[in-house]
Amino acid sequence: MSxxxxxxxxxxxxxxxxxRAATLDVLRALHGLHPRAIPFESLNPFTRRPVKLDLESVxxxxxxxxxxxxxxxxxxxxxxxxxxxGFKVTPLxxxxxxxxxxxxxxxxxxxxxxxxxxxxPWIADVGFGSVTLTAPLRLTVGxxxxxxxxTFRLADASRNALFLEVQSRDESWARVYRIDLQPVEWxxxxxxxxxxxxxxxxxxxxxxxxxxxxxxxxxxxxxxxxNERSGSGEIVRQHQLTNADEFAACLRERxxxxxxxxxxxxxxxxxxTPQAATENENENGGAV
Numbered sequence: 001m002s003x004x005x006x007x008x009x010x011x012x013x014x015x016x017x018x019x020r021a022a023t024l025d026v027l028r029a030l031h032g033l034h035p036r037a038i039p040f041e042s043l044n045p046f047t048r049r050p051v052k053l054d055l056e057s058v059x060x061x062x063x064x065x066x067x068x069x070x071x072x073x074x075x076x077x078x079x080x081x082x083x084x085x086g087f088k089v090t091p092l093x094x095x096x097x098x099x100x101x102x103x104x105x106x107x108x109x110x111x112x113x114x115x116x117x118x119x120x121p122w123i124a125d126v127g128f129g130s131v132t133l134t135a136p137l138r139l140t141v142g143x144x145x146x147x148x149x150x151t152f153r154l155a156d157a158s159r160n161a162l163f164l165e166v167q168s169r170d171e172s173w174a175r176v177y178r179i180d181l182q183p184v185e186w187x188x189x190x191x192x193x194x195x196x197x198x199x200x201x202x203x204x205x206x207x208x209x210x211x212x213x214x215x216x217x218x219x220x221x222x223x224x225x226x227n228e229r230s231g232s233g234e235i236v237r238q239h240q241l242t243n244a245d246e247f248a249a250c251l252r253e254r255x256x257x258x259x260x261x262x263x264x265x266x267x268x269x270x271x272x273t274p275q276a277a278t279e280n281e282n283e284n285g286g287a288v
Contacts, residue, residue, distance in 0.1 A: 003055040005063070005080045013037055013063045022086035024117050027124065031136050032148060034078060034126040039068035039255045040211040043262060045197040045204040046270070053193055055080055066258040070204070072193045074127030075111040082115060082124075090114040093184050093192065094177040097163075098131065102175050109192050109202075110177050114139065123154065123164070123179070129211040130220045130229075131166055131176055149218060149231045154179075169232050208271050212255050219254055223271035226250060244268040
């Protein structure tokens with residue numbers, strides 16, 4: 001990780017003008033702003049373009065070119081910013097179980113960050129799509145933690161692992177992913193990223209997913225279906241996009257994406273005939 005992200009450019013991208021210090025208040029502020037400004041999106045794997053994880057490429061795509069990305073890009077960017085500010089950041093990896101059987105064994109395909117502040121550990125994750133955290137969580141088992149969008153908790157998964165769970169509207173708990181607490185090396189994400197961005201078994205190869213946090217709600221585009229959900233997860237608006245112009249305008253205006261040289265007519269034609277996803281599927285096979 002020899003390249004470092006320009007803090008000035010990143011802060012301008014997310015709209016942050018506060019202190020540059022390794023404090024909990026700063027972490028909370030950045031964690032809240034990031035998913036509002038930088039959408040989760042899978043345009044690169046869907047259009048067979050590489051997903052590059054070197055920081056120079058990540059910064060160019062997510063900051064300079066005003067695109068978005070998925071967990072490996074989003075959290076790599078966030079981690080570098082935090083480390084420049086003086087935070088102690090430990091890379092972790094998880095297995096997505098969102099939308100699957102609770103005991104499903106899935107690939108290690110999701111990047112998560114541990115952030116230590118004054119010897120207290122926190123979990124940070126700005127890249128899980130439809131249930132991306134909007135605040136860091138104390139790394140405390142069983143503690144229900146309210147965030148601006150949803151209540152979450154960490155549950156014991158045994159064998160040095162924890163489940164991230166989100167509270168549903170009926171107050172039950174749904175598992176999102178299983179976090180392995182053993183630290184990984186940054187290079188370990190390359191293998192997982194290759195699988196996630198290229199394998200026919202991975203949802204991003206055959207479906208387009210775009211997500212963004214807005215005021216009090218979440219926007220999710222699954223192929224040509226646009227949903228808006230309240231903080232509790234209830235769908236408040238649904239709309240099916242009917243033509244390429246509407247599709248392009250949605251990406252630009254609702255999600256704030258600069259799609260550059262991507263042929264959106266071709267993308268729209270492909271999303272009209274998705275191969276795998278339903279409205280209950282998301283990152284690596286979980287629900288949106």
